[in-house]
Amino acid sequence: MKTGTSNHTQSRYNVIAPLYDFMEWPIEQLWYKKWRPQLWNDIDGSNILEIGVGTGKNIAYYPPEKEITAIDLSPGMLKRAKDLLPANMKSQASLQQMDAQQLTLPDNYFDDIVATFVFCSVPNPVQGLKEALRVTKAGGKLHLIEHTRSDNQLLGPLMDFLDPFIHYLVGVHVARNTVDNVKKAGWHINQVIELTAGGIFKRIEAVKPAN
Numbered sequence: 071m072k073t074g075t076s077n078h079t080q081s082r083y084n085v086i087a088p089l090y091d092f093m094e095w096p097i098e099q100l101w102y103k104k105w106r107p108q109l110w111n112d113i114d115g116s117n118i119l120e121i122g123v124g125t126g127k128n129i130a131y132y133p134p135e136k137e138i139t140a141i142d143l144s145p146g147m148l149k150r151a152k153d154l155l156p157a158n159m160k161s162q163a164s165l166q167q168m169d170a171q172q173l174t175l176p177d178n179y180f181d182d183i184v185a186t187f188v189f190c191s192v193p194n195p196v197q198g199l200k201e202a203l204r205v206t207k208a209g210g211k212l213h214l215i216e217h218t219r220s221d222n223q224l225l226g227p228l229m230d231f232l233d234p235f236i237h238y239l240v241g242v243h244v245a246r247n248t249v250d251n252v253k254k255a256g257w258h259i260n261q262v263i264e265l266t267a268g269g270i271f272k273r274i275e276a277v278k279p280a281n
Contacts, residue, residue, distance in 0.1 A: 075193035075194075076143065076169055076171065076193050078193075078241065079143060079144075079191055079192075079193055079241040080143050080144050080241075081241075082239070082240050082241030083143065083144035083146060083147050083191075083241055084144050084145065084146035084147075085146075086240060087125065087144060087146030087147045087149075087150060088146075090124070090125050090147065090150075091125055091127075091150075098127070101265070101266070101271065102127070102186075102187075102215075105186075105215055105265060105271075105273070106127065106128055106131050106186060106215075107131050109131075109184070109186065109213055109215055109273065110128065110131040110132070110133060110184070112213065112275075113133065113182050113184065113211075113213060114181075114182070115136075115180070115181020115182040115210065115211070116135075116136055116137060116181060117136070117137045117179065117180050117181045117182075118133075118136055118137070118138045118139070118180060118181065118182045118183075118184060119138075119139050119140075119141070119175070119180045119182070119183050119184070119202070119205065119206075120138060120139070120140040120141070120183075120184045120185065121141060121170050121183060121184070121185040121188055121198070121202060122141070122142055122143075122170065122185050122186070122187075122188030122191075122192075123140035123141065123142045123147075123148065123151045123165060124142060124147050124151065124188075125147055125150040125151055125154070126150060126151030126152075126153075126154035126155065127186075128140075128184070128186060129151065129154050129155055129156075129159075129163075132159065132162075132163060134162075135162070136162065137162060138162060138163040138164070139163075139164050139166065139175070139180075140163060140164070140165045140166070141165075141166050141167070141168035141170070141173070142165075142167060142168070143167070143168070143169055143170065144167075145167055148165060148166075148167055151165055152165050170188070170192050170198040170201060170202070171192060171193065171194055171197045171198045171201060172201065173201045173202075173204070173205055175205045176205065177204055177205060178204075178205070178206070178207050178208065179205050179206075179207070180205055180206050180207065180210060181206075181207060181210050181211075182206075182210060182211050182212075182213060183202045183205075183206055183210070183211070183212045183213065184213045184214075185202075185212075185213075185214050185215075185216075186214070186215045186216075187215060187216060187217060188214075188216075189214065189216055189246065189248050189251065190216060190217055190218075190242050190243050190244065190246050190248070191241050191242050191243065195246060195248065195251045196251050196254045196255050199212075199251055199252055199254075199255030199256075199257065200255045200256060202255070203255055203256050203257060203278055206278045207278070208278055208279070208280045208281075209277060209278060209280060210277070210278050211260070211275060211276065211277050211278075212252065212257055212274070212275065212276040212277070212278075213273075213274075213275055214248070214252070214272075214273065214274040214275075214276075215265070215271070215272070215273050215274075216246075216248045216271070216272055216274060217244065217270050217271050217272075218246055218247060218248045218249065218269065218270060218271075218272055219244075219245040219246060219247055219270075220268045220269050220270050221268075221269045222268050222269070225268055225270075226245075229244050229245040230245045232244060232245075233245040248272070248274065249262055249272065249274060252274060252276050256278075256279070257276035257277065257278065258276060258277050258278075258279050259274070259275075259276050260275040260276055260277055261273075261274075261275050262274050262275075
């Protein structure tokens with residue numbers, strides 16, 4: 071069952087779904103479009119879960135001959151993603167509406183979890199990351215690209231101030247400490263790569279401990 075906060079997030083993304091690609095077009099062209107294939111090229115597993123498929127911007131980079139489950143909280147966003155899924159991929163990729171905080175998926179099932187710019191909007195990110203851990207096989211990996219709170223002494227507090235207003239408007243938190251949240255959920259951090267100055271954009275790779 072979704073929480074009230076999940077309902078708020080879902081409603082905001084349903085509203086902005088028709089405009090989402092237009093809103094993100096400049097930053098997609100500047101940075102995101104370069105980072106996405108780099109992330110997907112490093113995924114070795116054969117059974118992959120994408121959390122937060124959104125409007126389907128990662129679909130073009132789905133590796134061939136892999137089993138992919140892609141989920142999203144927002145039916146409005148998910149509809150746009152389904153429209154992008156090529157006919158020849160429909161047998162390997164399943165797109166489903168689901169809350170990241172309550173995955174209706176089996177334990178220890180996936181080799182890899184992928185999410186790009188998602189855990190800034192999951193209402194309880196640690197719970198969502200714990201669910202991702204649950205459904206991943208021991209030794210399986212978590213691959214994230216996220217925007218996070220800056221460590222800059224001026225920018226960080228500004229992001230803290232703006233965070234509740236931005237969340238109310240579009241459902242996104244801009245001041246999340248996602249690396250810490252990954253650790254709190256029980257993942258072991260393999261590496262964190264600063265993608266831009268100021269520490270706002272990070273690539274995070276973590277692994278599920280064997281025990």
